[in-house]
Amino acid sequence: MDHVQTGITGLDEMLFGGFLPQTANLVEGAPGTGKTTIGMQFIYNGIVEFNEPGLIITFEEFPQQYYHDASEFGWDFEQLEKDGKLKVIMTSPEVSRLDVESVGGMIETSVSRMGARRVLVDSITHFERLTQDPVELRSLEYSFINGLKREGLTSLLTRESPTLLGEASHDDSNVAFVVDSYTLLRYVEIESTIYRALLVLKMRGSDHAKDIRQFEITEHGVEVRSKFEGREGIMSGNPRRMVDSFVEAFVKR
Amino acid sequence: MVANGDDFTARLMNDMDPALLDFVKSKVNSFIKWDLVRFFYENPNTADTVDNIARYAGRNATAVKPELDDLVESGVMEKREVEGTSIYSLADNEDMRELVDRFILACEDRHFRVKAVYHIIRGMR
Structure with missing residues (x-):
């Protein structure tokens, strides 16, 4: 199956070619981690590199x-x-939920007039203000995402994570279960310097890289680099050198 | 015969592109409408409820609703009813969008703004 390339250096390699067509793809991260930049780049590259309006x-x-x-x-x-x-x-x-469900709505019209193939939804977190009930929220998100798929769109949905560093706090959203792929962005502190980390947690219907990679926001957009070597606990935000863990576990006993 | 001061002022204030004069007098005839037209010029693909548009514009929904309905009536905006929710957006009409563009660009000129303000205040009397 052809993949929908993001055109983002290093990310397509992690996704083994890109997102699958007509899928919903979640990118979650704390403020400033680069969710919207990845989304804009996905749309921009789609237009200029792959002739896919967005x-x-x-x-x-x-x-x-x-x-x-x-x-x-x-x-x-x-x-x-x-x-x-x-x-x-x-x-x-x-309004977007009503729009995507209705015939002749703005999204449907845009798809037919522009030939739109990609969509960035920034951010799906705002659906949480529609209801306090997690079951209803999942149903609303599921319905909205299916509407986008019905229109033939490959979507990138951003989701805000309130946690800057460390483990993400638990919340009621089940959107991660509804989407087809789930990419996590995190800040990582290593020797008093903040780095950005990216991990593809799941991807339905395709294999993907399982390692945690460092990425940077350059003047050309997001560039995914090599994986973090010799560290563990990256996604905790406060990684340790693996040799330190070894010493603590075996030498100091 | 010598024209009095009011006539002179009226002639001076009417000295603008006739299409824009009509736009100011009959469509953007309040300051809230002016704000809304500017907002939709800057964000032309906005489609939302009165409450949300009022929030984006930093105004009260009660004050914004009749103004939006006037803009719909005059063809500047469109209103769709979906499952009992009214959704407002800029009219999908090339001529009207061009007129909106011309109005906002004309507003960059101070003299035009003064004339537009004059007509809006006169219309509010």
Whole structure:
């Protein structure tokens, strides 16, 4: 099966070629880890490298913010909108849910008029304000995601994690069970320096890299680098050198 | 005959592109509508409820609703009813979008803004 390449250096390799077509792909991380940048890059590369028009559905940030942030990487979103290759839609979870379920809604119209193939939903976390009931929330998210798939879209959904460092706190969202792939972004502290780490936790229907990789946000966007060598407990945010763990476990006894 | 001061002012204030003059007098005839038109110019693919649009614009939903409905009535915006929810968006009409673009670009000129403010205040009397 052909994969939908993100065009992000190192990430497609981890995904063994990219996301699967018409799937929902969750990228979760703390503020500033690079979720939206990965999402914008997925959309931008889709348009300029693979001729796949895209949509960005934003529930909080104004489109102007995306134009500005994208321009920092040299991506001209305003021009892409004028060219009919991109549409940045500002709306709310309640309206987007109704829209995707209705015939002739804005998303359906955009897909048919623009030939949109990719969508960034930034962020799915806002669905949590629709209901306090986790069962109902899962149903709402499931229905919305299926609507996007029905339209033939490969979606990248961002999700906010409140935890800056350390283990993620438990919450009621089940969205990770509903999506097809789940990528986790984390800050990691090593010798008083903060690094960014990326891990593909699951990917339905395809194998993927299991290692935890370091990534950076460069002037060209996100670049996934090599895995963290000689460390353990990376996702805890406070990794230890494996040799230290060995000494503690066997030598100091 | 010498024109009085009011006539002179009116002629001076009417001295703008006729399409924009009509747009200001009949469509963007309040400051809230002006704000809303600017918001939708900057965020042209926004589609949302009154409450959320009011929140984005930093205004009260009670004040925004009649203004949005006026903009729908005058063809600047569109309203869709989905499962009992009213969703507002900028009219998907090339001519109207071009007029909105021209209005906002014209507003970069101070003299035009003064004239637009004059007509809005006169219309509110």
